[in-house]
Structure formats: structure tokens, C-alpha cells
Amino acid sequence: MFSFLQKIGKSLMFPIATLPAAALLLRFGQDDLLGIPFLSAAGAGIIDNLAIIFAIGIAFGLAHDSNGGAALAGAIAYLVLTSAIVTINESINMGVFAGILSGIVGGLLYNKFYNVKFPAWLAFFGGRRFVPIITAATMTVLAGILGYAWPPIQDLIDSAGDWILNAGMFGVGAYGFFNRLLLPTGLHHVINTIVWFDFGTFTDATGEVVRGEINRFLKGDPTAGPFLSGFFPIMMFGLPAACLAMYAAAKKERKAIVGGMLFSIGFTSFLTGITEPIEFSFMFLSPLLYVVHALLTGVSMMIAYALDVHHGFGFSAGAIDFVLNYGLAQNPLVLLVMGLGTGVIYFAIFYFLIVKLDLKTPGREDEDAEDGNADTGNKGIDIRAYHTIEALGGAENIAAVDYCTTRLRMSVKDADRVNEKELKRHGAMGVMKVNKTNVQVVIGTAVEFLADAMKKRLANGNPAPESLNVPEEEMSTEPEMVKEIRAEDFAMPIDGEIIPLSEVPDEVFAKAMMGPGFGIVPSGNTLHSPVDGRVVTVFPTKHAIGIETDTGIEILIHVGLDTVKLNGEGFETLVEQGQLVQRGDALLKMDLTYLGANAPSVVTPVIFTNLTGQELEVLKKGSQKQGTVSILRIQ
Template sequence: MFGFLQKIGKSLMFPIATLPAAALLLRFGQDDLLGIPFMSAAGAGIIDNLAIIFAIGIAMGLAHDGSGGAALAGAIAYLVLTSAIVTINETIDMGVFAGIISGIVAGLLYNKFYNVKFPQWLAFFGGRRFVPIITAAAMTILAGVLGVAWPPIQDLIDGAGNWILNAGMFGVGAYGFLNRLLLPTGLHHVINTIVWFDFGTFTTASGEVVRGEINRFLRGDPTAGPFLSGFFPIMMFGLPAACLAMYAAAKKERKALVGGMFFSIGFTSFLTGITEPIEFTFMFLSPVLYVVHALLTGVSMMVAYALDIHHGFGFSAGAIDYVLNFGLATNPLILLVMGLVFGVIYFFIFYFLIVKLDLKTPGREDEDEDADNAASGNNAIDVRAYNTIEALGGADNIVATEYCTTRLRMTLKDADLVDEKALKRHGAMGVMKINKTNVQVVIGTAVEFLGDAMKPRVANGNPAPEAGTETAAVEDTSNEEPAMKEIIPKDFEMPIDGKIISLSEVPDDVFAKEMMGPGFAIMPTGDVLYSPVDGRVVSVFPTKHAIGIETDTGIEILIHVGLDTVKLDGEGFELFVEQGQLVQRGDKLLKLDLKFLDANAPSLATPVIFTNLTDQKVIILKDGDQPQGTHSIMKIE
């Protein structure tokens, strides 16, 4: 159920992404700005039809391939449900719930019937064409059920909404606290959708009834805004101040390494209200800080309510929305004063807790753990698999073993049984506990071999290795001088047209914190990836999204196209090489369907990682947009 709700929350992001456009059109069309009625009507066309947009977006998000056929089924499901249900009870108004339910049903039916086959005389209606048909039939039955069952549910939802809306300061504070607390699970989108687009009603001058906090605020409801106002001090001031505190608490020798990252994500939060890059920086490393952050968000919401501040946003509570909707707000200047106060509170609380509790925020990681990693890199794969399983709580604790390019994605019975120090002692670069049953272990490009070695061991109860094997595998090599690996700058070329960015800008901790090794990243604009060096292809992942190359001087390079692209199962990629093949600079490696990847991956950021450097650093010599084939873009020192 948790995983299913996560998928729904992720699917909601696609239709919610339409809100900035709607808010801009609706706001600029108002009389106090440009006074263009058709522009305002264009924005209202989106906001007034959010339910069917949700139906389409969720259906696409749940479909295994994001097909337009699922989107069509979602629209049909919504139209059938809303048209049929009012014939049973004309007082029913499901609001966005009609879209959410329709999208879920359509998405699930698409995944079940998209490849159904019929006899030749019915073949035309097989496959994806059958999905809208079965969806219409299913929604007709569901409309009959909900026609009877929904009125008490509607009363319950309205009652809960009225309680929260009328609970005053405490209702607003509880919402703010839960909004942040649920963010790691992705379930905050679910409660946001209810509060933003369903709770509360407002009748416009034309007699139209609109629902939800965002809709009511943008359409001029003077009572709307309490569930939005308190986010501005947190996103514009509080979290950037938390970045400053983490920077101030970082070890002196690591300040330069983390400073650029903190400035970038802090400014992003201030300007746009996008806070996840900051929150994911500390939520897993230091959960106590995240609970404090959630509590402070609730307090900010309560204070804004007590001061009778009514401000809102169409996308998020950043400076852009603050300025854009200033004319609609009540007491908006007080938010700036609140922001400065919360900025000071965030800085001192975060700095005090980080130093007092020795929290391992970026720049404060224990260096001895890295040394443990280096000392265990030569473990035999079978012994390493044995030790990894034991560190994960034993074979009985493991439910499922999966892996992507660089990390094990483990489903466990109890994540509390995981021994993080033991995992790092046997080669793990990092450990992230997602929840009580899901853990990600950062291994590196050898994860495929380790994962494959673990699966039969788990099935057989993880028997101990043969006598003598373990001793040989963990031979102490700490006194050996690490070999220096070199690459001449002119022998390394830009692998694809695109913009060079720092690894710290990649929205994934594994890469941004250099857990895999140093390097840089590219935001590709070209659609063909070429080999940047002369060497040998040492790994081609089955999902085609990542390729490993070893140079003739022994440097191992991982090129990982996009983030979470392992989930695309190879779609969007055309491979030109195979494992073991020798390549030269400029040889084609991979063709990318940029349009598909941009629509289906969280980010196109493509890290280029040097995975086996020891004490050496990667120095970027060029940045910004660079054409494929440009040389001398980096050097190793």
C-alpha cells in the first residue's frame, strides 16, 4: 500500500506541474495587473478542470509505459463517472476525488489489459484499444456503487475539511507539520491535493463555485490563504538559513567542497520555493533535524494565521509567487519580518543541534568510514555477498534484492537490523534507510555482480564461505601505496553536446556527495553519447542507461544518463556497443530519445564519474555549454 500511494503521489506531480502556467495566466489577466479578461479565462480553464487533468495525469503516471492510451482511458473514466453518478444523486460533488479515482482505475486497467489478444475477427479491439472500453464498463459499475456509497464519504470529507478549516491556528499548524513530515514518503502530495483543491468553497461574482485553497485564493476569496501563507517564511528564509548553518558547521577542510552546493540549493528555495534539494540533504542523514524542520513549519503556519496573513501561490512559496500574488494578499509585508525571524531561528537551532549532537550533515562525514571502504575493495565477490547479507540482518531479514546502476535497492522485514558500519567495512559507499522496510546501499559499478551473487545466497540461507576464503579476501592492504592514475586533459573529450555542471547540482545525494567518486555532470542537449576516451567498455547495464569504460591508463569512468532512468527498462535508449568492446574517442556509445527521457525521468542530469581514483581530484577546466568533441575540459590531480 505504501508503494502504491507513493506512485499516486508521484503521478500527481505531472498535473500539478500545470499550475504555474494557470496561476500566471489567471493572475496577469486580473484588473489590477494587465486587465486582459481572455488571459484570466485561459488560466481559469486549467484550474476549473483540475479533476479531469488529475484523471489523465494519474492514469499516465500509473501506466507502466506512460502511454497516451492510459491518458485517454483516464479521461473516459472521469467523464463516465461524473456523468452517471449525478443521475443517482444530483447533490454529489466529488471534486478532485473523481479525477483521482478515475485515474487510478484507468491506470490499473491499462497495465492489466494493454496487451490483451482477441480472435482475428475481434483483433481490432485488442491491446490498447480495449483499455478505454473496459474502463468505460468498469466506471459505469463504479458510478452505480459510488452513487450510493459516496454521500456519507462526502459528508465525512466535508466534516474533516470543515474541522481543519475551523480549527483555526491548530488546524493550520497540524497541516503544516504533516505536509513536511510526509515529504520523504511522497505522500504529502496526497494531503496537498485535498487541501489545495478540495477544502472550502467560494462563489465568484459570476456565480461560479470554486473549491480548494489555491483556487479560492487566486479567484479572489478574501478568506483563503491561511493554509499557504506560513510556507513563505520557511521556504524563502528558514531553509536557506539552514543551509548557512550546515555550511558553518562543516569541517574547515570541506567547506569549499560543500559551499557551492549549499548556495545553489538555498537560492533555489528562496526564489522558487523548491525545497526538496535542501530537505533531502539532511532528512536521512539527520532525522532529528527534519523533525525540527517539520515542527517549525507548523509553527510558522500558526503564527501567520494568528497575524491574519492571507497570501498564496500557484506553484510554491518562493519569491516569484510572493511578488506575483502580492496584490491579492492581506498583510504580506509581515511575512518578510516573519521570514527574517525564522531565518535566525533556523540558523541557531540547526547549528546548535549539528554541533552538539555531532550530526553528520554534508561536510561533517567521518573520514575513517571512507578509509574502511578503501581497505575492503578487494574482497572476493562471494565473500562480499555473504558479509553484505549478514550486515543487512541476515537472509531471513531480506524480502527482495534489486539493484540499479550503482546501488542495491533492498526490501527488508526490519531496516533497524541493518549494520551500517559493517556494510561500509565491506565496501559500501553509503547507506540510505528510506523507511522501516526499504534500504538503499550504494555499492558502485560492481553492484550488478554483488546483487547477482547475493540472490542465490539469500535463497539458500546464506551459508558461510569455505574455510580460508574470508581470510584471503580481507587481506590487509592498508600499507600499500595507492597507484596514481593519470589522464591527459587533451585525451578526454566532451561525450555529448550539453552544459557542464558541478556534481553538487545533481539532485541525487549519491552523485552530489561524490559517494561514487569525483567527476562532473552534463545537462545534454545532443541526442548521441560518444566515448570521451580511448579504452574498453567494461560494463553495459541491461537497461542501457549507464556505461562503464576503462582507459588504457587504468581509470574507470561511469557515464550515467539521467536520474532513475533504470526504471525505464531500456526505453529511450539505442545501444551501439557491447561489454568488452574496445572504443576510441568519438565512437558512438548510445542514442538518446531526449523528448521521452525528459518526460519520464526526474532529471536529464548525466553524471560522468571517475570511480576508482584514490586521493586524486577531478578539476573542471571548462563549464557551461560545450559541443561534443571539445577536449581539455577536465584534469586529474
């Protein structure tokens, strides 16, 4: 459920991205600015139709392949639901919830039926063409149910909204705190959507009933704004001051490196209200600071409420929205005074905690003294390129340089001249000699920069640099390896049928106690590596193999259940522990007939054992051939 809510939160960003355009048009068209009704009407065209925009955006975002067919399904779901439900109870107006529900249903049905196949005489209606049909039928049934079930649900939502709206400082403070606290999970978009687009009602001059804090503020509701105002001091002053504190606390030799980055993200927060670059710079390195930040956001919301400030935004609480909506606000100058105080508080608290607790914020990380991992500046990369070429046997031994996501793929004249020890001393994580003329060197995600530097050097014969030491001002740690797998970098390891992990007939695997993943009902007899990586474990009983990808993700492939009891019978390993492998390399042969007769099950779980914060998305199911890509992705 948590993962599912994360996907919805991520999908909500599609429709929310339309708000800046709507807010600008709506605001500039009003009488106190340009006074052009045409512009206001254009902006209202978005604001007034947010529900169907949500339906389209969420369905599109949930689709496993981001196909437009899912967006069409979301729109159809919304139209069927809203048209049918009022015939049961004409007073029902689900608002943005109709769009959210329709988008979820449309996206899920698309993923379920996009590749459905029918007999030849019905083939035209198969695949993606079937999705709108099943969506319409499903939403018709749901409309019939919700026609009777929604009124009490809406009463409950309205009661919760009224309680929060009338809870005074506590209500806005709690919202501000949880808004920031949930940001790392992406679930803040879910509560934002409810508060921004559903809580509270206002009838404008035309008689239209408007719901939600943002909509009501932009349409002139004088009571709207308390759930938006308190963000301005945080985003315009507090977080930029936190950047200043991190800069002041950075190590002297690293201030020049982090200073530009901190200034850039601090100014972005002040101007636009985009705060994620700042928050993600310390939320995982120093969770304590992030909790303090969430608490200060709640306090700011409470103080703005107590001072009767009503201000709002169409995108985020930055200087652009502050100035743009100044004419609609009540007591907006108070926010500037609050902001100055907030900046001082943020700087003092952040600086004190960073220094006192030795928190590893940007510029205070532990240095990596190894030569290879230090070569990240311009001259550093050039020096590393020189050493890498020399370790590969010199420029005269290199025929061609190529690279993939994490590896140098080298064509050489004689692989025996390659010095593996020297390559590792200068930053390589592993070396694989494919044959006499092909060598692969695992570098990591910075491989592109190293390969480019090597090509430039090879064009000039790889002359020795003036100094073989990396300049002190360019000493920094290697960028952290990004633990992800792109869809095209993971292949089906064996012929068979993909099943959800929850259907694996073993509780430890099914409940993801060892990590997320999926199951395979194998029909082939040879297991292949699904990724480029290194074999880290070959179990003595041969029934399981562990692989670490070039980006640091650990994968356990466990052939069958309770097969450890077979003591290796029915298996033949084709690789050794520590061996580098490429996607598609054979790892293990197995006798399916023997395993089926002597093991409880041949279902093979593929488990990702060290994912922390990454999201695993299985893109395909059902019968798949070995080597098929786009099975899954990890982000």
C-alpha cells in the same frame, strides 16, 4: 497500501506541474496587473478543469510503461463517471476526487489489460485498444454505485474539511507539520491535493462554486490563504538559514566543497520555494533535524494564522509567488518580518544541534582515507586513472576502454598482466577476467568519469602526473553508491511465469518478511544471473544463491520451497562464492522433475533483502523467457 499511496503521490506531480502556468496566466490577466481578460480566461481553463487533468496525469503516472493509452483511459473514466453520476443525483459534484478516482482506475486497468489477447476475429480489440472499453464499462458500474454512496462520503469529507478549516491555529499547524513530515514518503502530495483543491468553497463573481485553498485564493476568496501563508517564512528564510548553519558547522577543509552547493540550493528555495534539495540533504543524515524542521513549519503556520495573514501561491512559497500574488494578499509584509525571525531561529537551532550532537550534515561526513575512494576531484580522478591504467598492465596492454552502468569493460592484449590487488587498492570493488583479452573492473556509478579520464590519458601514452598524491583541497568521499536497478539492467533469470510475491505459498516470503520481490513458477532447468554483480552466497544445500549487484543491492534467489531438506539433490551449482558474474551467466542447474516430486513447491521467490527507501516495481507478469529485460526496476 503504503507503496500504492506513494505511487499515487508521485503521479499527482504530473497535474500539479500545470499550476505554475495556470497561476501566472490567471494572475497577470487580472485588473491590478495587466488587466487582460484573455490571459485570465486562459489560466482559468486549467484551474477549472483540474479534475480531468488529474485523471489524465494520475493514470499516466500509474502506467507501468508511462504509455499514452493509460492517459486516454483516465480521461474516459472521468467523462463516463461525471456524465453518468448526475443522472442519479444531479447535485453530486465530486470535484478533484472524480479525477483522482478516474486516474487510479484508468491506470490500474491499463496495467491489467494492456496486453490482453483475443481470438483472431476479435484481435483488433485486443491489447491497449481493449483498455478504453473495459474502463468505460467499469466506470459505468462505479458511477451507479457512487451515485448513492458518494453523498455521505462527501458529507464526511466536508465535515473533516470544515473542522480543520475552523480549528484555528491547531488546524493549520497540524497541516504544516504533517505536510513536511510526510515529504520523505511522497504522501504529502496526497494531503496537499485535498487541502489545496477540495477543502472550502467560494462562489466567485460569475456564480461559479470554487473548491480548494489555492483555487479560492486565486479566484479572490478573502478567507483563503491560512493554509498557504505560513510556508513563505520557511521556504524564503528558514531553510536558506539552515543551509548557512550547515555551512558554518562544516569542517574547515570542506567548506569550499559544500559552500557552493549550499548556496545554490538555499537561493533556489528562497526564489522558487523548491525545498527538496535542502530537505533531502539532511533528512536521512540527521532525522532529528528534519523533525525539528517539521515542527517549526507547523509553528510558522500557526503564527501566520494568529496574525491574520492571507497569502497564497500557484506553485510554491518562494519569492516569485510572494511578489506575483502580493496584490491578492492580506498583511503580506508581516511574512517578511516573520521570515527574518524564522531565519535567526533556524540558524541557531540547526547550528547548535549539528555541533552539539555531531550530526553528519554536508561537510561533516567522516572522511574515507583509502586512496581509491579519495580520488574524486579533477586531479584526483586523473591520478586514479593513471594508477588504473598501470594496474591493467600499462597503456601498451590496453586495446580499448568501454564501460556500462558500473563497470569498466576493458579489451586488453594479455589479461595475465592485470594486477587485481593494485586495482582494488585504487578503488576497484572487484575484477573479473572474462578471457585472455577481456577484463571487467567494477568501479561503481562514478565509472563514466574514470573511463573518460583514462581515454584522455591513453591518447597521450599515460604520462606520469606531477604528483601521485591527491591535492588536499580535492580530498572528498566517493559519491554514495545509488542503490537502484534500471529496467534494462535486470533480466528474467529463468523461463517461467512471474507471480506476485503474495501468491508464493510460504508465509515468510508472501508477507515480505525477508524483503520485497516476486515469485517465479519455473519451466526451465537453468537459473541465470539477472544482473551484473558478485555471488556473495552459495548455500551448501545448493537450493539458493545470493547476489550483490554492482550498485549494492542484495538479491536472494530461493529455488523452490523447503528444498533445503533435499541436501543438494536435484541441484548442480555452476558458480562459486565471491565470483563476479554478468547478467545472463548460468548460476545453477536443477532437475525440475525431481524437485516437483520431492519438494512442496517449485515456486522460486526472488527477494531483494536490503532495500531501504527504494521502491520496487514489477513491470511484467505471466509467462516470460529467460533473458527478457524490463522485468522490474528499483528507484
